[in-house]
Amino acid sequence: MPTISFTGVSRDFALKTGEFHALDRVSLDIHDGEFITVVGPSGCGKSTLMNIAAGLLDATGGTVTVDGEPVHGPSPERGVIFQQYALFPWMTVRKNVEFGLRIAGVGRRERAKTAGRIIDLVGLGDFADALPKTLSGGMKQRCAIARAYAVDPKVLLMDEPFGALDALTRVQMQDSLLETWSRDRRTVMFITHDVDEAVYLANRVVVMAARPGRIHRVIPVDLPYPRTEEMRLSGEFAELRREVWNAVYHQPASSERTTP
Structure with missing residues (x-):
């Protein structure tokens, strides 16, 4: 059974000019321990799809399940990380990481132990x-990321988490994330607009088409882990990057549909 399963997922938004068809019957299975990246042109519905998986949006049609259970609203089993850090500025790193555990009723000693382990895991x-x-x-x-990890989610849903970082920090964060992922192999759905990032991180790259949002291609990344700087410069990486780039930026004309 897939960890995350999208089956015929559609999502419409009401606009003043009519109804915008953001997602059109998206079907995708993400298996246990997979690291999936989702990339596509602006307006293809990447974030909308992730928000439905997170339970922050309802699908207009179709279903999303996690471990076979339908998604109805947010859940601690789905850790969500956005581009904005959303940290409590008056709390220390430790207190931020402990926050979800405290809400869940975990005792002080166990909170401190778990937070300390996760903070060390992410290098803080x-x-x-x-x-x-x-x-x-x-x-x-x-x-x-540590705060999301602390509550021991089944999956991580990440929406362009490194998009606001400078190029060098972004590369460092990619390596840090993969190092953390390699230790426990949580299931990850990672949204990005960066083709290099999509290829470097993923087991598979899901390329979406826009208006309406739908799956255009799913491209396996047959590169071994751990991923390295040398791998970024390899011919195999360049070929995969070219394949994903062409899939993203050389798509048939969109068929945007609105209902007056």
Whole structure:
């Protein structure tokens, strides 16, 4: 059974000019431990699809299941990480990471133990008592990832989490995320607009087409882990990048549909 299964998922939005068909019968299975990246042109519905999986939006048609159970609203089993860090500025790194555990009723000693382990896992052990305003952008995003990890979610849903970072920090965060993922192999659905990032991280790259949003291609990435700087410069990587780039930017003309 797939960990995440989209079956015929559609989503419409009401506009002043009519009804915008954002997603059109999207079907996709993401299996246990897979790292899936989703890429596509602007307006293809990448974030909408993830928000439906997160339970933040309802599908107009079709179903989404996690471990066979229909998604009806948010759940701790689905950790969600956005481009904005959304940290509590008055809380230290430790307190931010403990927050979800405290809401879940976990005792103080167990909270501290779990938070300490996860903070070390993302490389913030020396900054556990620092406030977010003293952290770099990459460190803030590591804190956000640690907070999602702390509640032990079944899957991670990540919506362009590195989009606001500079190029060097972005590469470092990609490596850090893969190092963390390689230790526990959680199921990851990662939204990005960056083709290089999509190829570097993924087991499979899902390429979406826009207006209406739908699956255009699913491209396997047959590169071994761990991924390395040398791999980024390899001919195999360049060929996969070219294949994904062409799938994203050389699609048939869209068939946007609105209902007056």
